[in-house]
Every structure is written in structure tokens, then in C-alpha cells.
Amino acid sequence: xxxxxxxxxxxxxxxxxxxxxxxxxxxxxxxxxxxxxxxxxxxxxxxxxxxxxxxxxxxxxxxxxxxxxxxxxxxxxxxxxxxxxxxxxxxxxxxxxxxxxxxxxxxxxxxxxxxxxxxxxxxxxxxxxxxxxxxxxxx
Amino acid sequence: xxxxxxxxxxxxxxxxxxxxxxxxxxxxxxxxxxxxxxxxxxxxxxxxxxxxxxxxxxxxxxxxxxxxxxxxxxxxxxxxxxxxxxxxxxxxxxxxxxxxxxxxxxxxxxxxxxxxxxxxxxxxxxxxxxxxxxxxxxx
Numbered sequence: 001x002x003x004x005x006x007x008x009x010x011x012x013x014x015x016x017x018x019x020x021x022x023x024x025x026x027x028x029x030x031x032x033x034x035x036x037x038x039x040x041x042x043x044x045x046x047x048x049x050x051x052x053x054x055x056x057x058x059x060x061x062x063x064x065x066x067x068x069x070x071x072x073x074x075x076x077x078x079x080x081x082x083x084x085x086x087x088x089x090x091x092x093x094x095x096x097x098x099x100x101x102x103x104x105x106x107x108x109x110x111x112x113x114x115x116x117x118x119x120x121x122x123x124x125x126x127x128x129x130x131x132x133x134x135x136x137x138x139x
Numbered sequence: 140x141x142x143x144x145x146x147x148x149x150x151x152x153x154x155x156x157x158x159x160x161x162x163x164x165x166x167x168x169x170x171x172x173x174x175x176x177x178x179x180x181x182x183x184x185x186x187x188x189x190x191x192x193x194x195x196x197x198x199x200x201x202x203x204x205x206x207x208x209x210x211x212x213x214x215x216x217x218x219x220x221x222x223x224x225x226x227x228x229x230x231x232x233x234x235x236x237x238x239x240x241x242x243x244x245x246x247x248x249x250x251x252x253x254x255x256x257x258x259x260x261x262x263x264x265x266x267x268x269x270x271x272x273x274x275x276x277x278x
Contacts, residue, residue: 011207044183065204
């Protein structure tokens, strides 16, 4: 089977608010947008914002808490971590962990989006990112 | 900012069990593996399995429930949805929703991995997937 994730769907309580956060904070533009669902074309997959209740009904399981999962957005410099976190907070994010140096190297912090989904903003100089945003594991 | 997710980290309670599931169920091979963390090179990003408590400490927030998020793995035929779901269940997944046809078309079901992370297994003939597993939004 391909080592492939096709879609990440984030359940949200207010789609307009979530879209405003991803557009205004990350600066991302949807590839498809309706009052019910929004899709972003990402680096090899699609990110969707969908009503939490719609996702729960589709998945056959009610939403529950914020889970044990984090998405990371890596940036190209240490300074950019703090800059991006500040922009995200300005767009509605909450700081979970202010940026600092983890034991494994680099520099990172965490914010939660308006629905509580965790985002790590990280500088990891070891992992190359190409022009199309594709990220490669490296040590 | 790049429309880019660098890393998805799944918090797990038993790393060996989680690795056995992703290796034995999806058939994915790690690009890096230690007793503490496992990374898979995916289609443009990295997927990590990490101790739930480690992730919680790193993120500055305790894990809580299973969240309102789903990852999807799209397959190339309707039949493959049921086949893949059966293999995943054999490897330790729990069915959340048996596969059927959603109102928006295609065919999909949902399972939870051994730690409760939701995976949608879907056939969506509209979205092309290239040889390297990169998925393109299309209508």
C-alpha cells in the first residue's frame, strides 16, 4: 500500500471562523469552498475543514476532546517560529507552549487553532523542504 | 506561507503495538525507528508515532479524548476499501463505520487505530493520486 495520507479533516464548530483563521493566520487559500466544507491543496494531500458534527456523523463516532495528535508546520528559520506563532495568535490561536529548544534540537512551539487542534510551529534545519512544500525526513 | 504540513504526530500508548499496526496493517516501513519514536516518510510530509505522554509534554497540553479529526487513506477502487479495512481490522483496528456510499459520492468507511486515531479508507475516483502517492484535489 502507498505510504500516503490523502486527506486530513479537521472538525470545526464554526466553519467561517476556522476558514478566517487558516486564511488570515497561515495565509492559505482554499482550492474549494462552500458553506459546508473547505478544502486546501497541500503538499501532496488535501486539508479539509468540516463541521464537527458532520465529521462525527460521517465517521460513526462523536467528537471527544482534542485527541493525542499534532500537526506541524516547519519554517525556514528559528526567528520565523516566533513570528509565525505571533501571527497565528493574532488570527485566533491560543499558545499551548511558547517556543523553545527541545532536547532533540531545533526550535519549536505549539498553538491551538480556534477549535483546539494542535499545531507545532518548528524550525528543523535537518529536514529539507522543497519549493512545492514537500518535506523530507533526514537526521 | 507555504500550504504545507511537515509532520503529523500521533500520540500512542504503546509504540511497539502502534508500529506493528502501521507496518502490518498499512504495510508501511519506517524511515527511522528508535525505542522512543518512529517516523514514516509519506507523500510530501512525515508521519510520526510518539509516546502520548511525550507528545503531551512537548505540546504543553495533556492528551484528551480522540479529538475531532480524521486522516484519510484513499485507495484506487471501491473493492479495495473493504479489503483494506479488513486487513486493518486484522492488524488491530476497530471499525467505526462500515464502508458505504456517502451523499457526496464514492465509497468509504472508518476505522480507529489501536490508540483510537480515526482513519477513513476511501475510494474517490475524482482525486488523482500519482505514483509517489501525491493526492490532488479535483471535483
